[in-house]
Amino acid sequence: MGNASDARPWLLLDDLPFQSGYAKRPPERLAIRLQFGVKSGSDAEHGGVDDMTKLTYLNEPGVLYNLAKRYALNEIYTYTGSILIAVNPFTKIPHLYNVHMMEQYKGIRFGELSPHVFAVADASYRAMMSEGRSQSILVSGESGAGKTETTKLIMQYLTHVGGRAAFDNRTVEQQVLESNPLLEAFGNARTVRNDNSSTIVSLQYSSIIHDCSDTSF
Ligand SMILES: Nc1ncnc2c1ncn2[C@@H]1O[C@H](COP(=O)(O)OP(=O)(O)OP(=O)(O)O)[C@@H](O)[C@H]1O
Secondary structure, eight states: OOOTTTOOOEEOOTTSOOEEEEEEOOSSOOEEEEEEOOOOOHHHHSSOOSBGGGOSSOSHHHHHHHHHHHHHTTOOEEEETTEEEEOOOSSOOGGGSSHHHHHHHTTOOTTSSSOOHHHHHHHHHHHHHHHOSOOOOOOOOSTTSSHHHHHHHHHHHHHHHHOOBOGGGOBHHHHHHHHHHHHHHHHOBOOSSOTTBOGGGHHHHHHHHHHHHHHHO
């Protein structure tokens, strides 16, 4: 919690919305003084909203509360306009990334279905096809946030919608995804934040996506 007089972390108390306050830890008990409360809009009370711009109160505690509500329902993705926020589940949610899901997001209008990394990849792919220009997807977050996994999912989606058979009867999808272990073997290392930290190879992934879009779409 840090210095009680300076630190004002957002606290989740029981089922209340996040509130700004600070904690004092006397030997036997924890006393929490709330700085001020946050009214949660009725929208955030029923599992949260899928786009943060729909929040009645668009402030930090409101955003955290909304993400926590959705996370509790395994809804790890949330939009803020055209930006996708992903909360790392640290567990496999297989139905979220199967072929059926990729097919669902194919060509869909952005925002029509639940927030998903495939929706972002699809919007980027469509823009590239219609404008005839390269597109960039920025994947940002602290170490262990899930950037590498997210990048792999984007690659998986792009190769699914745009890949076609290549050499040795292996699809572009197979070739690109098969290169991951090799890149990770050279560039990854265990850190205190992430068993498979891959900061070194992040830029290489970017260029693979770029190359892939140049040759196969
Ligand atoms: N969408 C996801 N579903 C399930 N687990 C995930 C997901 N995203 C990340 N993870 C888990 O979190 C771990 C860390 O993710 P990842 O390696 O992608 O983080 P990172 O942001 O790339 O970290 P670094 O910057 O250190 O390389 C993964 O090994 C995986 O176990």
